[in-house]
Amino acid sequence: MPFKYDFRKRRNTFRKVMGLLSKTKAKMMIETGTSREGLKGAKSNGAATIVFGKWASENAAFLHSVDINEKSVANAQTEVDKQKLNEWVKIHESDSVAFLDAFADKVDFLYLDSYDYSSNVEVQKKSQEHHLKEFKAIENKLHDKSIVLIDDCDLPNGGKGKLVIAYMLENGWRIEEEAYQVLLVREDFPY
Numbered sequence: 001m002p003f004k005y006d007f008r009k010r011r012n013t014f015r016k017v018m019g020l021l022s023k024t025k026a027k028m029m030i031e032t033g034t035s036r037e038g039l040k041g042a043k044s045n046g047a048a049t050i051v052f053g054k055w056a057s058e059n060a061a062f063l064h065s066v067d068i069n070e071k072s073v074a075n076a077q078t079e080v081d082k083q084k085l086n087e088w089v090k091i092h093e094s095d096s097v098a099f100l101d102a103f104a105d106k107v108d109f110l111y112l113d114s115y116d117y118s119s120n121v122e123v124q125k126k127s128q129e130h131h132l133k134e135f136k137a138i139e140n141k142l143h144d145k146s147i148v149l150i151d152d153c154d155l156p157n158g159g160k161g162k163l164v165i166a167y168m169l170e171n172g173w174r175i176e177e178e179a180y181q182v183l184l185v186r187e188d189f190p191y
């Protein structure tokens, strides 16, 4: 990825995740909340659809990215086309919880980054509840070597991950890295 795409506060966690994805030989990846600004959003939203889409293209893996907003989907698709990633990335227009609930395959990597967080406390609670619902909807498709990354956590009142991280810690997961993004693996994760 060219240096001008400075991923700032996500750079180290993205790098760490990609190292683990290689070790676990991840094949099936899901992102909730797609790259609505394409690669231009590298410094703001993260551009994870392209980051992990490129990783998928280099490692014979596949990324599903789901978003409820038509415009976000269209913008992400434009960037996926531009980067020639269609063989490895599919963007879905759907509510993420419904999508995850219906997903049939095992998931090696889950990236939660949908319902926008804000300074409004009510929105914060809804965002936290939504990310917990996402996890619960796909929980039974995760396995011993699955990797979970949650965006926008180091924010007032706990960020997007507050409820889902608490739930995961009570249910056999541990924090592998805690920064702006939080990276979690199973307690007996072998790497």
Ligand SMILES: C[S@@+](CC[C@H](N)C(=O)[O-])C[C@H]1O[C@@H](n2cnc3c(N)ncnc32)[C@H](O)[C@@H]1O
Pocket (backbone or CB within 6 Å): 031, 032, 033, 034, 035, 036, 037, 041, 045, 046, 047, 048, 049, 066, 067, 068, 069, 072, 094, 095, 096, 097, 113, 114, 115, 116, 130
């Ligand atoms: C912060 S952006 C995602 C950024 C992206 N992950 C990246 O790295 O560039 C959040 C996205 O979540 C989407 N979103 C909000 N509520 C959602 C829901 N219930 N289901 C799916 N997507 C949702 C929004 O439409 C928006 O495009």
